[in-house]
Amino acid sequence: MKKQVMLMMALVLIFSVFAAACGSKPGAGTTNNAAGGAAGKEEPKKALKIGATAGPYSDMVSKAIKPLMEKKGYTVEVVEFNDYVQPNKALAGGSLNANLFQHVLYLKKFAEDNKLDLKEVISVPTAPMGLYSKKFKSINDIKEGSTLTISNDAANLYRSLLLLQDIGLVKVKKDADPAKASEKDIEENPKKLNIKPLEAAQLPRTVDSSDLALVPGNFALAAKMDLTSALKLENMAENYRNVLVVNTKDIDSQMAKDLKETIQSKDFEKIMDEQFKGFSKPQWMTGK
Numbered sequence: 001m002k003k004q005v006m007l008m009m010a011l012v013l014i015f016s017v018f019a020a021a022c023g024s025k026p027g028a029g030t031t032n033n034a035a036g037g038a039a040g041k042e043e044p045k046k047a048l049k050i051g052a053t054a055g056p057y058s059d060m061v062s063k064a065i066k067p068l069m070e071k072k073g074y075t076v077e078v079v080e081f082n083d084y085v086q087p088n089k090a091l092a093g094g095s096l097n098a099n100l101f102q103h104v105l106y107l108k109k110f111a112e113d114n115k116l117d118l119k120e121v122i123s124v125p126t127a128p129m130g131l132y133s134k135k136f137k138s139i140n141d142i143k144e145g146s147t148l149t150i151s152n153d154a155a156n157l158y159r160s161l162l163l164l165q166d167i168g169l170v171k172v173k174k175d176a177d178p179a180k181a182s183e184k185d186i187e188e189n190p191k192k193l194n195i196k197p198l199e200a201a202q203l204p205r206t207v208d209s210s211d212l213a214l215v216p217g218n219f220a221l222a223a224k225m226d227l228t229s230a231l232k233l234e235n236m237a238e239n240y241r242n243v244l245v246v247n248t249k250d251i252d253s254q255m256a257k258d259l260k261e262t263i264q265s266k267d268f269e270k271i272m273d274e275q276f277k278g279f280s281k282p283q284w285m286t287g288k
Helices: 002-025 028-042 057-072 087-095 104-114 154-166 200-209 217-222 255-262 266-275
Strands: 046-053 075-080 100-104 118-123 130-132 146-150 186-188 193-197 212-213 242-247
Touching: 002 057, 028 186, 046 057, 046 087, 057 075, 057 100, 057 255, 075 087, 087 100, 087 104, 087 118, 087 242, 100 104, 100 255, 104 118, 118 255, 130 217, 146 154, 146 186, 146 200, 154 212, 193 200, 200 212, 200 217, 212 217, 242 255
Parallel strands: 046 075, 046 100, 146 193, 146 212
Antiparallel strands: 100 242, 118 242, 130 212
16 A cells, blocks of 8 residues: 555656656747747837926927937927026936026026036027017118117126117127126117116017017017017027037937937928027028
8 A cells, every 4th residue: 555655656746747847848838928028028218308498499399309309219208397497407406308498608607606517418599589660660760769678687688789789779888798788888879769678578568569679589489479570680699599408417428419419400400490480590500
């Protein structure tokens, strides 16, 4: 009896070893499925968050940068802001990968004041400041003593003065400080224009109530104004063009390289020409 039991146990053991050996053959069972699953698995897409102020620059990210970057395998989320402080702080804090809303002068001053390590990647087409009027059809029609509204913040005010000087309406003092500019920096005012500095956001509303209004491009677009209807658009200096910005540690990353390549592409320029009429192109784009 004892011999029969031992014989039965030996047979069970032999069967178990045989079954295990069969299950471990190459290409059999779960080992093959796992290998097949790993081989067929798609690489995860690269997530990217880009911050921009609401309006033309969030539109630029959404309509031009986002779809072109997605062709490169990225998933892009556009984060909108309503001020000029949080986009840089969010980028420095790591909740954004890049932002688009500011020119280089603002970037450098803000980064210095707030001890942030940020760097521009490339400039983009930018909505220029324009001189608008419902009263006059051309610069030559402007009458002596006409009322002119301009921005009261130094950066935009200095740009306003340069535009006025460019078309011969004023002469600006040579030692005027762009960071502290005011209407007192006007050296000559041959048409005796009545200049009224106001908050930049209010300027689009003054086009109807004043003779002339100098309106920064972003506020003009926010008010649904047609940039091409201006009597004169500014001859924009390169350091006033908006730039795409990343953390300095990412300036040589593949992400930054892909963003730059996207903005330099013919597809990007085509979208600018079709959907962002009146925007001033940077020198690298125009070849000037």
